Amino acid sequence: MTAPLVEGATGPWEVVIGLEVHAQVVSNAKLFSGAATAFGAEPNSQVSFVDAAMPGMLPVINRHCVEQAVKTGLALEARINLVSVFDRKNYFYPDLPAGYQISQYKNPIVGTGTIRLDMKDGSTRTIGITRLHLEQDAGKSLHDVAPGASHVDLNRAGVALMEIVSEPDLRSAEEAGAYLKKLRAILRYIGTCDGNMEEGSLRCDANVSVRRPGGALGTRCEIKNVNSIRFLQRAIEYETQRQIELIEGGGTVVQETRLYDANKGETRAMRSKEEAHDYRYFPDPDLMPLRLDPAWVARLKAGVPELPDAKKDRFMAAYGLSAYDAGVLVGDQVAADYFETVAKGRDAKLAANWVMVELFGALNRLGKEIDASPVSAVQLCGLLDLMADGTISGRLAKDVFAAMVETGKDAAIVVEEKGLRQVTDTGAIEAAIDAIMAREAAKVAEYRAGKDKLFGFFVGQVMRAMGGKANPAQLNDLLKHKLAG
């Protein structure tokens, strides 16, 4: 696929984007201390003396966090570095208690990997991962508790983060969104990050530059403070336009950090004077190099679950789904599992349709995620089974489903309570047909005179008279027979 270009006043531009994602590692305790990591605790209530950088305190690394990073690396099909080093990144900030962040600089735990993107037009793009490293999160500074002061909460200080850096391979806001979505799906599949952008468990910085197609790379700006995929895309679109207009207006892009303002939908340069950063990285003398046992890595590799790409291929092969449908379903592991529960032993395409149209539609209206769905997969199975055995018709099924969404009740109960059981009694259907034919004698005559189109009218009338419960196939047969006279 050729790179999508942005048309400027003076010709086309190519956008070059690289993403740095900070993913909070799912763990009980922090990366280098035994303090808890739970979100939303009282300020400074989950802070050890290590996290507060009290004199003489020392870091000891959390085995599980190392395991999570390696698992993530394996899921990104990346090189696992059997020896990695923790470095100190030195800078002063009130929410960085030690005056340095323990991170990995020259020797990260995970090296190069890849992520496959499935684009809407059916094409695929392979995006390079430069590296993944482990580091400590900083604390949080609140700037609006009292005038003239900032308030520092160290609960988050020391929580394990994976920084996942992409190559500058992304060429549009859409691709950047797809990348982040895919990365989040992978992290959730393997349970190494909960992917919650609102709570800050997944944060994304974007490096954006523009250039003439095939030309030399332009000066990039780093956009921070983006806390949803939608905002990421908007921020990139805004920044792209800004840079193009700037250059076309005779200006030059200055390398800087910009904050995205979601309310205004624009990026702005940070107000603080930007100093040339000089982080003075050096290996943390409190920690030895981290050596991984290849056998341990191999065991972790064997334990990596089926990932989105493999699942998508399998859904297409085993269930006959289209690439698009399969792609949508595997985008979220809960959705994929939901679908598989419903599809197993049933009509897979029908199951996919119900999950993607009816269920997703209902969730969308309710503003709920699938893991909070009012209708469980097993309940949807019940509904589909009632359709399959003829207890209810397809048209009624939608009404039943709506009631299930509203009440959370099983399909069978809704059907019983509302008396929606399908009528298959030939006599009852015939009686209804006879009554309609008697009432609409003129139309019967027209039909018999050759106006075939009226057939649908009769079906509708009978169905309505029977409260929609007539078995449609039976109704069709009997009606055709009787109208034929």
Added chain:
Amino acid sequence: MAALTDLTISEARAGLRARSFSARELADAHVGAMERARELNAFITETADAARAGAGASDARLARGEAGPLEGIPLAIKDLFCTKGVTTTAGSHILHGFASPYESTVTANLWRAGAVMLGKTNLDEFAMGSSNMTSYHGPVVSPWRRKGSNARLVPGGSSGGSAAAVAARLCLGATGTDTGGSIRQPAAFSGIVGLKPTYGRCSRLGIVAFASSLDQAGPLARSVRDCAILLGAMAGHDPLDSTSVDRPVPDYEAALVRPLKGLRVGVPKEYRVDGMPAEIDALWRQGVAWLTDQGATVREVSLPHTRHALPTYYIVAPAEASSNLARYDGVRYGLRVAGDGVDGLYEATRAAGFGAEVQRRVLIGTYVLSAGYYDAYYLRAQRVRTLIARDFARAYEQVDVLLTPTAPSAAFAIGEKMDDPVAMYLNDVFTVPASLAGLPAISVPAGLSADGLPLGLQIIGRAFDEETVIAAGAALERAAGFSHRPDGIAP
């Protein structure tokens, strides 16, 4: 019987067990000595009440027959070790008012063994110094005087308060820390024994960090046996220090009686530096004779990179220090001086809180790590460090321990050498190489200079072979029979 303050730890231990005196009497004697010797400025914080209370508890345990290995032994603690509820200053203004809500692992080990804390001793600010003159709390005065002179002398540093307190009989033993010689050099200047264990032997948790890859805690006492006893209690694996080693702690006291026959001793020729005073050289030769007399074989060895050790140290240690001291920012503890905004607060606090030597080292350390200079300075120094460690490894293919002087001179006067930082750094010329290689080393008082000041000899051993170091140190001690005591303090 000798005065209670004149006892060694082993003698006091025997006396307490025999109920010849109580732990309370022992504590009272030392508290009295500590209070009478305030002119030495050896202590920053005295904890007399805690000492008496601790001694009372020790007497109860002694009575119940539950005595720990250091039961009732009054010790002084270098004020770099965090002690719960008692202020810890690191000799700096920047930790103003700081009382840690935790106890260092080493002191916790000592208290578990039954020891009693007399107070926190003075030190060079953040342990950066060889004279104890960089302390915010003022210099420590050595109890020693030159013959016929009243000039006040330094006790050495950075564990100068601990060394002076032990030498002046204000405590039976003390803790120190050694980064480039901070236990051994003040021990030599003060006529006592100081032992720096192998890096990783004692936990660093709760010790205010100076240079993390070099800092190591160790004992100062008046005999090799006492140092062995103290180290046995201080050492051990700490799962909360990633650089602490998980290996059993041997019975160091048992090593004292090891025969010297067959011990191979190396004399590194590169330590015979230009301008070494003749009396130091003579003492070194005497040390060779003492060990040979007791059955050791002595040969010359080469440590070719020795002369690069000091500059290497003065890159690595300040680099680590510049990062370790970044946490003193006036936000979470200690001194805070208002300034313009957060950065102004940092700059004002750190300018007011750190003394001149600390500021110099923080700046040097920042520079050698900064962009464009890292490879030329820090990385290069760490490579040279590898070469220095290799020198030792090669030497230990031929010998079991090395014998050297501890310091290139005897103690100097307070105020001397202050105008030239580099001249001061040269004090550590014999102690720094072993620090860079992480090796255990002991300084044993071996004689007096022409003007009557103590001189020490150093034994450097293989990593985690403190036992051989102790055995050789004890042999020097036996032969030297050093029984001089300082007279700069009234008994």
Added chain:
Amino acid sequence: MSLDKATVARIARLARLRIEAQDQERMVGELNGILTWIEQLRAVDVEGVEPMTSVVAMDLVLREDVVTIPGDRDAVLANAPAKEHGFFVVPKVVE
């Protein structure tokens, strides 16, 4: 290599150390004295020599993923020069 005033000022800024104008000259001199002395390391042949990464050969110890700290906010804040509502307080930070 020799440091000038501007370089010392830049390092001091990185280290967040305010150096008063009257002390700058002295500091430049002292630091140059030390740097000149440590420059001698340039003469050492370190070709192919690995930098020392750990003083004692041992593997990095790993801790289990267990919460061991009860979260004692009072202890964490006990020494704070300025605190309010359970937070550390600093002059307002501009982003």
